[in-house]
Amino acid sequence: MKFTVALPDLQKALQKVLPAVPTKSTMAVLEHFLVTLKGSELTFTASDPELSIALTILVAGEVDGALLIPARQFNDLVKELGSAGTVEITADEMTNLVDVRTPTGSYEMKGLSANEYPSIPAFGESTQATIKRDDLARMANKTVFAVSTEEYRPSMTGVFFQFNGGTATAVATDGFRMSRVIVQAGANPFPTNLECIIPARAVELLRKVDTDAVMDVSTTHARFTVGMQTITTRLVDEKYPPYQNVIPADNDKTLIVNQREVLAAIKRVSLFANANTKHVRFSIDERVLSVHSEDEDSGGKGTETIPCEFSHNGFVVGFNYRFLEEAIKNITADDDPDLSVRVTFSTPVRAVLITPASDAESLLMLVMPVKI
Amino acid sequence: MPWSSVIGQQNIAALLQRAIVSNRLPHALLLSGREGVGKSALAVELARATNCEAPHVSDYSIEACNECHSCTQMRSLQHPNLRFVMSLPAGTADAENDMKADLIEDLQQALANKSTNPYHQMRIEGATQIRIGQIRDVKRSLSLSATQRGRRVVVIVEAHEMTSEASNAFLKTLEEPHPNVTIVLTSSRPERLLQTIVSRCQQLACPPIDDDVLVSYLVDKGLCTTTEAQLVTPFADGSVTRARDFLGEDVQGNRSDVVELLRTALRGRDFRADLVDRIRAITDGRNKPRMELMLSLLAVWIRDAKAIAVAGYDAPIQNADQREALTRFATSFGHADVASILADIEKAVGALHRNVTPVLVFLRLMLSIRRSLFHARVKAPTA
Numbered sequence: 001m002k003f004t005v006a007l008p009d010l011q012k013a014l015q016k017v018l019p020a021v022p023t024k025s026t027m028a029v030l031e032h033f034l035v036t037l038k039g040s041e042l043t044f045t046a047s048d049p050e051l052s053i054a055l056t057i058l059v060a061g062e063v064d065g066a067l068l069i070p071a072r073q074f075n076d077l078v079k080e081l082g083s084a085g086t087v088e089i090t091a092d093e094m095t096n097l098v099d100v101r102t103p104t105g106s107y108e109m110k111g112l113s114a115n116e117y118p119s120i121p122a123f124g125e126s127t128q129a130t131i132k133r134d135d136l137a138r139m140a141n142k143t144v145f146a147v148s149t150e151e152y153r154p155s156m157t158g159v160f161f162q163f164n165g166g167t168a169t170a171v172a173t174d175g176f177r178m179s180r181v182i183v184q185a186g187a188n189p190f191p192t193n194l195e196c197i198i199p200a201r202a203v204e205l206l207r208k209v210d211t212d213a214v215m216d217v218s219t220t221h222a223r224f225t226v227g228m229q230t231i232t233t234r235l236v237d238e239k240y241p242p243y244q245n246v247i248p249a250d251n252d253k254t255l256i257v258n259q260r261e262v263l264a265a266i267k268r269v270s271l272f273a274n275a276n277t278k279h280v281r282f283s284i285d286e287r288v289l290s291v292h293s294e295d296e297d298s299g300g301k302g303t304e305t306i307p308c309e310f311s312h313n314g315f316v317v318g319f320n321y322r323f324l325e326e327a328i329k330n331i332t333a334d335d336d337p338d339l340s341v342r343v344t345f346s347t348p349v350r351a352v353l354i355t356p357a358s359d360a361e362s363l364l365m366l367v368m369p370v371k372i
Numbered sequence: 373m374p375w376s377s378v379i380g381q382q383n384i385a386a387l388l389q390r391a392i393v394s395n396r397l398p399h400a401l402l403l404s405g406r407e408g409v410g411k412s413a414l415a416v417e418l419a420r421a422t423n424c425e426a427p428h429v430s431d432y433s434i435e436a437c438n439e440c441h442s443c444t445q446m447r448s449l450q451h452p453n454l455r456f457v458m459s460l461p462a463g464t465a466d467a468e469n470d471m472k473a474d475l476i477e478d479l480q481q482a483l484a485n486k487s488t489n490p491y492h493q494m495r496i497e498g499a500t501q502i503r504i505g506q507i508r509d510v511k512r513s514l515s516l517s518a519t520q521r522g523r524r525v526v527v528i529v530e531a532h533e534m535t536s537e538a539s540n541a542f543l544k545t546l547e548e549p550h551p552n553v554t555i556v557l558t559s560s561r562p563e564r565l566l567q568t569i570v571s572r573c574q575q576l577a578c579p580p581i582d583d584d585v586l587v588s589y590l591v592d593k594g595l596c597t598t599t600e601a602q603l604v605t606p607f608a609d610g611s612v613t614r615a616r617d618f619l620g621e622d623v624q625g626n627r628s629d630v631v632e633l634l635r636t637a638l639r640g641r642d643f644r645a646d647l648v649d650r651i652r653a654i655t656d657g658r659n660k661p662r663m664e665l666m667l668s669l670l671a672v673w674i675r676d677a678k679a680i681a682v683a684g685y686d687a688p689i690q691n692a693d694q695r696e697a698l699t700r701f702a703t704s705f706g707h708a709d710v711a712s713i714l715a716d717i718e719k720a721v722g723a724l725h726r727n728v729t730p731v732l733v734f735l736r737l738m739l740s741i742r743r744s745l746f747h748a749r750v751k752a753p754t755a
Binding site: 022023024025026027028029049050113115116118119120121151154155157199219220221234235236237238 | 441444445448450451452468469471473476477479480483508511512513515516517518519520521550
C-alpha cells in the first residue's frame with residue numbers, strides 16, 4: 001500500500017475515528033487503525049468491542065492494500081507533524097512495516113496483518129432510514145442522559161429507536177425517569193415496524209453529527225452513515241420494556257412554569273438537600289410554586305418561591321432533584337429565557353410528565369416522584 | 373490447529389464435534405480435569421470449529437479450515453467471538469476499560485502464550501479470584517449482538533476461582549443464555565464450584581493424559597529426548613503443563629531430596645532442627661515449579677508405598693526403580709491413611725499458589741504427615 005496525503009485531512013480523519021480506539025485492550029488488534037486504500041479512497045477504521053467508526057478521505061493513492069497501524073503511535077506522530085504539507089505513507093503487507101516519510105523525516109512502525117481485524121457482517125438484509133441532522137442530534141441529545149447504567153437490565157442500557165412510517169421515536173429510561181423524542185419523517189417516509197436498541201456509547205457519538213444520516217439496521221448491527229463517516233454498532237440484543245404503559249393518560253393537574261426560574265430554584269435548593277436521598281419537595285398553589293429541601297443530618301434547609309400557573313391548589317410532591325433537573329434541563333437545547341415547561345401530575349406517587357408548554361407531543365420526559 | 377492437537381482427549385473432542393454437527397451444543401459446559409490436560413485447549417478448538425467460515429464437516433466431525441478470516445483471528449486468539457475470563461489480582465479494576473496498562477499487558481501476554489502453546493496455563497501473577505465485576509462485564513457484552521458471524525464462546529478459566537457473589541451473578545446467564553452463545557467453564561477443582569453453577573452446565577470430565585501419549589507429545593514438540601520424557605511423565609499426573617514444568621528439573625535428584633525430607637520428618641526426637649534445615653534448602657529461591665514438583669513426588673511416593681502395602685511387592689508403581697526402598701517404607705507405614713495425607717499435600721499445593729510462605733507450608737505438611745504415619749504405625753495390626 002502506498003499513498004500521499006495532506007496533513008490537515010489526515011489529522012481531521014484521525015480525530016474522527018480515534019474515539020473508537022480503546023486506550024488498551026486485551027485484543028491487541030483493536031489498538032490499531034485498519035487502513036485500507038482503494039484507488040484514491042483511503043479508509044481508516046477504528047473499533048472497540050462495541051462499535052466501530054470508519055472514515056474515508058481522498059488521497060493520492062499509488063498502490064492499493066490494507067494493513068493495521070498502531071493507532072496511538074500513528075496519531076501522536078501525525079499530531080507532531082504540524083498542519084501543513086503532505087506525508088507519504090508506504091505499508092508493506094508482507095513484512096507489516098509502515099513507513100511514514102515527510103520532507104524532513106522518516107519513521108517506521110510495526111503493524112499487523114489486516115486479516116486479524118474484526119469484520120462486521122454485511123448489511124445484506126438491512127432496513128434503511130434517512131434521518132435529518134437536527135432530528136438525529138435531537139433524538140440523541142434528549143435521550144442519552146436517561147439511559148440506565150445498571151447491568152442487570154441490559155435492555156435499558158441503550159436508546160430504543162422505533163420507526164413507524166411517518167414518525168420515528170427514540171426512548172431511554174432507567175426505571176426512575178424516561179425520555180421520549182418523536183420526529184416526523186421528511187420527504188421520504190421512515191420504514192415501518194423497525195425497532196432496535198442502540199447502545200448508549202454509539203448514541204453519544206450521534207450527538208455531534210454534522211450532516212443528515214442514513215441509518216441501516218440488520219439483525220445484529222446498526223450503521224449510521226454520516227457523510228464520509230460510518231458508525232457501526234452492535235445492537236442491544238434484548239426486548240425493550242413496553243414503555244408506553246408507564247406514560248399516564250390521566251394526569252389532571254397541570255403546572256406551567258418558566259424553565260429558567262424553576263431550574264435555578266432547584267439548583268439552589270438542592271444545595272441543602274440530603275446528599276444520599278437527594279430529595280426536594282414541590283408545594284404548588286395556583287400562583288406560587290415553592291421548592292423546598294431539608295437535610296436532617298446537617299440541619300440545613302432551603303426554600304425558593306417562584307411564580308407559576310397551576311390548575312389546582314395545595315399539591316405537594318417530592319422528587320429526586322437530579323432526575324428532575326436533568327429532565328427539565330433537557331426540555332430544549334435552545335437558550336430561550338422565556339421557555340415555559342408544562343408539568344402534569346395526578347397523585348403524589350404517580351408518574352409526572354414534563355413537556356414544553358407549547359408542544360406536548362414531540363418531546364416528553366417522565367419522572368417518578370418520591371415519597372417524602 | 374486441528375482437534376487432534378489436543379492430545380489424549382479424543383473422546384471429549386469427538387463428543388463436542390458431534391454436538392456441533394447435530395446442532396445440539398449445550399449453552400454451558402463444565403470441563404473438569406486436572407491442570408494441563410487440555411480443557412481450555414478444547415474450548416479454543418470448539419470456538420474455532422463453530423466460527424470457521426468454511427469448515428470441513430462430516431456426519432460426526434467438524435474441522436476448521438485454518439485458512440479463513442475467522443481461523444486467522446482464532447490462531448492469535450484475537451477473535452471477537454472468543455473471550456477468556458480469568459482470575460485477577462486483588463485491587464485491580466474488573467472491566468477492561470478501567471484496567472491499568474501493566475495488567476492489560478499481562479493479559480495480552482497470557483493470550484499470546486496461549487496462542488502459541490494451547491497448554492499454557494493462563495494465570496496472572498498474584499491473581500486470586502474471578503470477581504463479580506468481571507462476570508457483569510461478560511453479561512453486558514453478551515447482552516449485545518455478536519460482533520462477527522459465528523458462535524460466541526466465553527471461557528471461564530478455573531471457574532472455581534469465582535467468588536460466591538460472581539457465581540451467583542452468573543446463574544441467570546447460565547440458565548437463560550443468549551442464542552448462539554456457549555459458556556465453557558474449566559476447572560481443576562470442580563468440587564469447589566457452587567452446586568447451582570454445576571447443575572446448570574453439562575459436565576465433561578477430561579481424563580489425565582496417558583504417559584506414553586505425553587512422552588510422544590514432548591518428543592514431537594522437540595522439548596526433550598524420549599529418555600528424558602520417560603523420566604518426568606510418571607510424575608506429571610497426566611498433565612502436559614506439569615510435564616513441561618518438570619522438564620527443566622532434576623527429577624531424580626529432587627526425588628532423593630524428598631525421600632530424605634520424609635526420612636528426617638520420621639526420625640526420633642531430635643528431628644526438628646534438621647527438618648527445618650532441609651525445608652529451608654528446598655524452599656530456597658522460592659522456585660515454585662520445583663516446590664510443586666517436590667510435593668508431587670512426595671504424593672507419588674506415598675501412593676506407591678500404599679500400592680505395595682495393598683498389592684504386594686509386584687504392585688504397579690511409578691517409582692519402579694525404588695521398589696526395595698518403597699517396600700521397606702510400606703512395611704512400616706503401609707497402614708497410614710493415604711487419602712488424608714494426599715489431601716494435605718493438595719492443600720499445600722493450594723497454599724503455595726496463594727503465596728503462603730513456603731517454609732511454613734512444608735513444615736506444616738511434614739509435621740502432619742509425621743503424625744499420620746506414626747499414628748498408623750501404632751495402630752498397625754501385628755500380623
